[in-house]
Amino acid sequence: MSVVQALLIALFVAAVESRALGYATLTMRFSPLMAGFVVGLVLGNMPLAMTTVATIQLIYMGVVAPGGAMPSEPCIASAMAVSTVIVGNLKPEAAVAIAVPVGLLGSYLYQLRFFMNTFAVTKMDACAVKADSKGLAMWIGVMPTIFSFVLFVPLMFVALYLGAPVVSGFMDTISNGPVLHVLSTVGGGLAALGIAITMHVIGNRKLLPFFFLAYFMQVFANMLNTQLTAVKGSFSVPMIFWAIIGVIIAVVYEQLTEKSAE
Amino acid sequence: MSEEILNEAVAEAPLSQDYHDYLNEDGQIVADPRLMLGEENKPEEITTKDLLKVWFRWWWANEVPHSFDRMVAPAFTFGLMPVLKKLYKNPIMLGEAYQRHLQFFNTQAVWGGGIISGITVSLEEERAKALNEGDVDGAIDSSMIQNTKIGLMGPLAGIGDSIDSGTVQYIFIALFLGMAQEGSWLGAVLPFVCFATATFIYGFLFTKMGYTMGRRAALEIMKGGKIKSIINALGVLGLFMMGIMAAKYVTLSTPLAWEMSGKAFNLQGILDGILPGILPLCAVLGLFFFFQKQGMKVTKAMLGFTAILIVLGAIGLL
Secondary structure, X not given: OOHHHHXXXXXXXXXXXXXXXXXXXXXXXXXXXXXXXXXXXXXXXXXXXXXXXXXXXXXXXXXXXXXXXXXXXXXXXXXXXXXXXXXXXXXXXXXXXXXXXXXXXXXXXXXXXXXXXXXHHHHHHHHHHOOOHHHHHHHHHHHHHHHHHHHHHHHHHHHHHHHHHHHHHHHHHHOOHHHHHHHHHHHHHHHHHHHHHHHHHHOOHHHXXXXXHHHHHHHHHHHHHHHHHHHHOOOOOOHHHXXXXXXXXXXXXXXXXXXXXX | OHHHHHHHHHHHOOOOOOHHHHEOOOOOEXXXXXXXXXXXXXXXXXXXXXXXXXXXXXXXXXXXXXXXOOEOHHHXXXXXXXXXXXXXXXXXXXXXXXHHHOOOEOOOHHHHHHHHHHHHHHHHHHHHHHHHOOOOOOOOOHHHHHHHHHHHHHHHHHHHHHHHHHHHHHHHHHHHHHHHHOOOOHHHHHHHHHHHHHHHHHHHHHHHHHHHHOOHHHHHHHHOHHHHHHHHHHHHHHHHHHHHHHHHHOOOOOOOEEEEOOEEEEHHHHHHHHOOOHHHHHHHHHHHHHHHHHOOOHHHHHHHHHHHXXXXXXXXXX
């Protein structure tokens, strides 16, 4: 990874973690997908970046941040893990082992940002009392952004530029048979965690039958897939097809319950 | 009688235009409402364009100045600034309004932020107009604006977090994740673009709704049957998509195989004979009921579950 490449990725992470791209940063921060996309673009290996980030996304399904703090920072985790996988041309499964600890460390950094912003708040108060609109806007919008860049850019740059090759080399030596098996077990199993969190957030146990309906439809589709793939080559039911069925069921459910409520 | 004379004397004396003369012991401005009188202090009309400005500024600043002591109050103030400048022409009144909104405030961006921004604009407008007409008793006082915000921020944040970041976002991700898995960049960009666009649009609609309906808007959102059934429908779609995701992406299976009296058995084959897909289903439901019982202990669940997976993977059970 070159200096420029590491710097570009670090700048993207800082832009997301500073939230300076507005509420649009929500998906960029809560989901590893966009960070993976940027890493793929900068390092010039989009297919590997995408398959890797899809694996990480599964463990970060259901990440929500009530009150602003999260137990993990998927964006930071993804920037580091996808870079490492691409640098060492590792298997996508290896990304999980990197993403989980990096994401946990990242959440402490994000909370550090809250402390730094406390300093800006005293300046905001001083501007507010004088009705100094320019100064107020400056300390609300501009200065916290600068604080975050000062915090995130150097750390991410060092982690990517110096850290990624080291971690990558280490992962390469240990990622043989048994370890890789454990990693792919963890990756494939942790997907259950994110899905369970999302279900918990939706929170309505009365609606669980719709989960079971979809689950067994897809299990059946999986069985069909294996059969048909053997005969016809690759075959799978596209997600958009399921989404359409899901929307139809949701609309019908809504109409029926609305009627019974009247 | 002496009081009357005193009042008249005060009324005739020019009001101080120095904010220092209005500070209380906490450093907060307590402005004399008479500062709002006169043609030069007449509040300007609030237009839809102003509301768009408020929404966009709040949408942008949202968590940039996030801090532990005020949470997102500065971003909320940043959103209201253009409107407050139009309403309070006197710098002391404007300073008082800025201070009012810099107090602790925390909510979700779209449901909470959109609706409360709209409501606050309507309350501030009413207040400024009444004060300008000299109707001090009829004007909405600042504590009422404050209480409205504080009363609404929690419930609306609860709805917003679970709908926007908890459901809508993951429906979009689930929809396009397959594309990412096949290596297409669209799988990453489309969920982001769809979510950002959708929330921006309905957030602005909430802002307008909050402005036109005032405090009734929040009640409409929280108690109204229409919104409730939309939330239910989104829940159905969300759980449906999670069912698909669980069966498609949770890849737990056991390689355990043994031989008994010359016959080969493999555990996965037996499990598939009983109920195909039983292992992933058990994992998801087990974790779901863990969260239902224990609350959102994500870190605990993640570390514990990872440890279990590592052990079971290492000894060859998974």
